[in-house]
Structure formats: C-alpha cells, structure tokens
Amino acid sequence: MKSSPRPQAGEGQGEGNAHYKFNEQAIFQQSSPHLSPLPPAGEGAKNSMKLVILDRDGVINQDSSQFIKNPDEWIAISGSLEAIALLNQSGFKVAVATNQSGISRGLFDMATLNAIHDKMHHALASYGGRIDAIFYCPHAADEHCHCRKPEAGMIEEIGKRFSVDLTGVPAVGDALRDLQAFANAGCQPILVRTGKGETTLAASLTHADKALPANTWICADLAEAVQMILEMDD
Numbered sequence: 001m002k003s004s005p006r007p008q009a010g011e012g013q014g015e016g017n018a019h020y021k022f023n024e025q026a027i028f029q030q031s032s033p034h035l036s037p038l039p040p041a042g043e044g045a046k047n048s049m050k051l052v053i054l055d056r057d058g059v060i061n062q063d064s065s066q067f068i069k070n071p072d073e074w075i076a077i078s079g080s081l082e083a084i085a086l087l088n089q090s091g092f093k094v095a096v097a098t099n100q101s102g103i104s105r106g107l108f109d110m111a112t113l114n115a116i117h118d119k120m121h122h123a124l125a126s127y128g129g130r131i132d133a134i135f136y137c138p139h140a141a142d143e144h145c146h147c148r149k150p151e152a153g154m155i156e157e158i159g160k161r162f163s164v165d166l167t168g169v170p171a172v173g174d175a176l177r178d179l180q181a182f183a184n185a186g187c188q189p190i191l192v193r194t195g196k197g198e199t200t201l202a203a204s205l206t207h208a209d210k211a212l213p214a215n216t217w218i219c220a221d222l223a224e225a226v227q228m229i230l231e232m233d234d
C-alpha cells in the first residue's frame with residue numbers, strides 16, 4: 001500500500017498537516033498493533049478526531065469498467081465535492097482508500113495517478129473542501145496483498161496514520177469489497193447507489209454470498225451519505 005499527501009496548492013491550515021506527513025519508516029514502526037498501549041478500560045473508543053473514509057471511483061467520481069486512466073477520465077459525481085466540503089466544515093478529516101490495480105496492470109503509471117489526484121484536489125479546493133490523505137493499493141488481485149479491498153490492511157493503516165480508533169468510523173463505498181474491508185476494520189459501512197452501487201445492492205438481494213455486511217447503511221449518493229453522517233454526529 002502507498003499513500004500520498006495532498007498537494008501544496010490550496011494549503012493553509014498548517015496545524016493539520018502533521019496528520020498525514022508521515023514517512024515510510026513511521027509506518028513500519030507502527031506496523032504491529034501489539035506495540036500500541038491499550039487504552040484504559042471504558043475509554044479509548046472516543047476519538048478526538050472525526051474521520052470519514054471514502055472509496056474513490058463510483059463514490060467521488062464516475063466509475064468506468066475501463067479504469068480511470070488519465071485526468072480527463074476523472075469526472076466528479078454531481079454533489080460529491082460539495083458533500084466532502086460539508087464534512088470538512090463540520091470538523092471531519094477525509095481519507096480516501098482506493099484499489100488501483102491499473103498500476104500493476106500497466107494501464108497507467110504513478111505520475112498519471114498523481115495527476116489524476118491533483119485534478120481531484122484542485123476540483124475539491126474550488127468548493128472549499130479537502131481530502132487529507134489518499135491511500136491506494138497498486139496491486140492486482142493475484143498478488144494477494146493485504147491492502148487490496150476486501151482486505152482490511154489499507155483501512156487499518158488509515159486508522160494508524162490518523163491515530164483513530166476505527167470502530168464506527170463512517171466509510172463509504174459502492175462495491176461489496178469496499179463494504180467488506182470497512183466492516184472487517186470495524187468501520188460503519190455505507191453503500192452508495194452511484195458507480196457499481198446499484199449492481200452491488202441488486203446482487204446482495206439475490207446471492208447469499210454477496211450479502212452486505214450487517215448494519216450497512218444504504219444511500220443514494222455521497223451527498224445523502226454525508227447528510228446521514230452529520231445527523232448521526234449531532
């Protein structure tokens with residue numbers, strides 16, 4: 001798994017930067033959960049930081065079965081950028097966790113992925129919103145890594161990097177593997193019907209092995225999901 005900090009452009013809230021400016025060594029130093037001191041009984045579940053985790057394709061931007069291979073193919077879903085800005089204004093940090101096996105397949109390279117994310121950051125900045133960190137898995141399914149969703153590795157890494165207990169952290173996705181990864185990490189899974197969402201929902205109703213994780217919230221799109229997250233936060 002890799003992560004990239006948001007670009008310098010549009011920056012200005014300096015005190016928040018430390019939350020995503022970690023070096024690789026810090027990741028490895030924190031790699032064993034057994035090294036973390038246990039919280040006192042009855043405490044620790046309450047996070048001082050509010051965090052939301054988002055899948056990218058089909059949640060923030062339109063999905064494509066042909067992969068999003070260049071910035072031109074990255075097109076925001078209506079209302080999604082405003083929704084992220086609303087989360088920010090309500091005190092939430094926003095982290096993205098995205099499978100990008102197109103890198104392993106050679107469909108695009110890291111420079112292109114960064115260019116796609118630059119476009120996303122700049123589009124978001126025009127709405128006054130920000131994504132605090134993007135975590136991506138560059139591997140193909142047959143590489144059997146621990147970061148590719150439905151594995152929970154990428155989600156757990158976000159929890160470590162933000163020092164947040166993931167229990168109940170809202171996490172939004174359009175594919176079953178997103179929801180499974182979120183649920184496996186203890187998050188509150190939220191399905192949106194954009195992207196693959198409608199297909200995911202239909203399959204869950206007809207195939208027992210494609211059932212949604214227990215207590216998955218179902219929303220029309222990210223805008224509705226954010227409304228629900230903010231209502232529950234009150």
Ligand SMILES: [Mg+2]
Pocket residue numbers: 055056057058059063173174175195196
């Ligand atoms: Mg997706």
Ligand SMILES: [Zn+2]
Pocket residue numbers: 001137138139145146147148
């Ligand atoms: Zn991976």
